[in-house]
Amino acid sequence: MVSTSETSTAEDRRARSAGAAGFFTQGFVFISLTTRLPTVQDHWGYSDTTLSLLLLMMVLLAGLGTVLAETACKRVDSAVILRAGLLGIAVTVPVFALAGDQVVFIASMAGYGVALGAVDATTNMQAVAVEHLYGRPILPSFHGAWTLGGATGAAVALAMGHLPLSATAAVAVVPLVVSFAPFLRRAELSVQQSAGVEVPWRPIILVGLAMVLFYMVDTAAFTWGPQFLDKVFTTPHQLVALAVFPYLLASGACRLAGDTVVARFGAVPVLRIGAVVASLGLAVTVFSPSWPVAVAGFTVMGAGVAVVAPLSFSAAARIAGTGFEGEDDPALRHARVDAVIARFNQFNYVGALLGAVMTGLVGAGNLRLGFAVPMVLILALIPLARAFAPVRPG
Numbered sequence: 001m002v003s004t005s006e007t008s009t010a011e012d013r014r015a016r017s018a019g020a021a022g023f024f025t026q027g028f029v030f031i032s033l034t035t036r037l038p039t040v041q042d043h044w045g046y047s048d049t050t051l052s053l054l055l056l057m058m059v060l061l062a063g064l065g066t067v068l069a070e071t072a073c074k075r076v077d078s079a080v081i082l083r084a085g086l087l088g089i090a091v092t093v094p095v096f097a098l099a100g101d102q103v104v105f106i107a108s109m110a111g112y113g114v115a116l117g118a119v120d121a122t123t124n125m126q127a128v129a130v131e132h133l134y135g136r137p138i139l140p141s142f143h144g145a146w147t148l149g150g151a152t153g154a155a156v157a158l159a160m161g162h163l164p165l166s167a168t169a170a171v172a173v174v175p176l177v178v179s180f181a182p183f184l185r186r187a188e189l190s191v192q193q194s195a196g197v198e199v200p201w202r203p204i205i206l207v208g209l210a211m212v213l214f215y216m217v218d219t220a221a222f223t224w225g226p227q228f229l230d231k232v233f234t235t236p237h238q239l240v241a242l243a244v245f246p247y248l249l250a251s252g253a254c255r256l257a258g259d260t261v262v263a264r265f266g267a268v269p270v271l272r273i274g275a276v277v278a279s280l281g282l283a284v285t286v287f288s289p290s291w292p293v294a295v296a297g298f299t300v301m302g303a304g305v306a307v308v309a310p311l312s313f314s315a316a317a318r319i320a321g322t323g324f325e326g327e328d329d330p331a332l333r334h335a336r337v338d339a340v341i342a343r344f345n346q347f348n349y350v351g352a353l354l355g356a357v358m359t360g361l362v363g364a365g366n367l368r369l370g371f372a373v374p375m376v377l378i379l380a381l382i383p384l385a386r387a388f389a390p391v392r393p394g
Helices: 010-034 036-043 048-072 078-098 102-134 140-157 165-178 190-196 202-232 237-243 245-256 258-263 267-286 291-305 308-321 330-361 367-388
Strands: none
Touching: 010 078, 010 102, 010 140, 010 165, 010 202, 010 258, 036 048, 036 165, 036 202, 048 078, 048 102, 048 202, 048 330, 078 102, 078 165, 102 140, 102 308, 140 237, 140 245, 140 258, 140 308, 190 308, 202 237, 202 291, 202 308, 202 330, 237 245, 237 291, 245 258, 245 291, 245 367, 258 308, 258 367, 267 291, 267 308, 267 367, 308 367, 330 367
């Protein structure tokens, strides 16, 4: 079944809504947890270095979840994997919030990491498949749903700032409910077809490097932004989530406008200007004299990098869907796109490692230094942007 934006069916629209709900849930839970990291640190008495190592473990296991999703999607529908990942999150989040023992707490972080990786990969598989059905770019709106979920999570964290860590268990209701959504299904593959699901690696490296840079600054903001406000300034404890909330609002607004802006000006100039804006925003944060100025810097950064991820996934999907034997077979094409998106999603976790772990380790004594690193590295998007230019015949 292939439809265009003019002939999209009710089934297509349900699949789009379900995919958006998956993105919303992922953003909601992730931000709900990361904005409580100062509370986690106080609750367990962890140092910045210990917290960095725990985040390293979680990110590595999220990468493992993506690898498992890539392997499974060659034979199993991404909708099935997505449901399993959402149920995994619904189980591990209450354990994270209610654990009375450090071993149980760390095990919950590990389980959440694997489930997060599976959900991260499969929501993007769903998004690019639905975009193909619609026949027009709609990935920014899916990532906008993630941002909306994250903003909702940040708002909930602000409202729950005075409550103990155990209150965070309530967010598990959302992934539990969304796991029953009508996600897009694909036709089953035969053994011969699944053997033909090959993943090109070299063509997606340059676009993948842009993804690394995006998730480096994105994860640094989510993971260490609240800590920055908490450690560098005397920010009221219940307001540290403001490092994330305005960032998400700015990012969401730019993603909603992303389709129109990119269609008018092209991906290359949008990415290059965004890199400069993001670097300036981080500079404002790094040199900020007060916490409200630091929040303004995070907000500007969010606007600058907003469309990098959806443009990257769209580019990877184009690479996946063309130029291979059997590309006229819809089921095989769908499976190949799924496999490529899962492989491509691994760049996410390389960036997350840099953002979560490097920022924390470099900034262990002074988080201003930790945020100075992504402030400089994000400018590498300027030369990488040419990889997003449309390919012209000849």
